[in-house]
Amino acid sequence: MKTLKYSRQRESIKACLMSRHDHPTADALYTLIREEYPNISLGTVYRNLNLLVELGEIQKLTCGDGADRFDADTSPHYHFVCKNCGKVSDLPLDPLVNINHLAQEHADGTVESHTIYFYGTCKECFENNYR
Amino acid sequence: MKTLKYSRQRESIKACLMSRHDHPTADALYTLIREEYPNISLGTVYRNLNLLVELGEIQKLTCGDGADRFDADTSPHYHFVCKNCGKVSDLPLDPLVNINHLAQEHADGTVESHTIYFYGTCKECFENNYR
DNA sequence: TTATTAAATAGTAACAATTACTAATATAAT
């Protein structure tokens, strides 16, 4: 069996993600963390992010556009994605637990969880006429 | 301005997708269509799928795992994804239009649409003990 | 402390999904 060993890099990745509310991509985190650890490897960032997801300490967001994003807030909540600028923000809406049961009635299997992404135009893009 | 021109390949791609209910990936469609057009190019499949999405004739599904999938049913409906085998199936649940309004109250922008993916274990995988 | 063991790393190569490029072909309009 594999025992987990401490690593500064992993701590730094988690700390950096926790300090942010913009749900950065692996590459964005890589850029941020290189300020503190100039020769950290992109592979290390990916490996640790996936490990942290497996450990349930962070969560991965797949919003449809390019790269996956990461979120240090593991409590069930939803996200709002701007179709214009791609920004992903938290949506503090109470988790809709009942819709799993709703879905269960029509699914050919056992429904365990769900994800919801809301799409639209964010405030800034709206004020700047979508530019 | 660009005017659309007919192409057999595009028609074939759309027809093939409409005949299927398993939401194939671009590569899966490529394999299927090569039976009729043995030297169609994978790039042609991707280009036309994206074009059809832009035209609103089909929709793209991004369920988190590997490749994007495509669905000829553009009516609002949801999907069930098996965490075990990756199968994506339709979930004939009435569209939850009210949750856009719910989300609107907490979003920092204009909510226009949403996607929901339900995750769990499909019937087959359950009966085969997740194998 | 030093030695031992195994996990983690940096750096690089490989991979998978997708898009871009280009010369040739097919479609629509004249």
Next chain:
DNA sequence: ATTATATTAGTAATTGTTACTATTTAATAA
């Protein structure tokens, strides 16, 4: 039939991500 341009096949390039490997680092035992 001629012309203009959208579309194609084939290939190369890009992007996001994972795998590999020799070296380093952390935890543990002597």
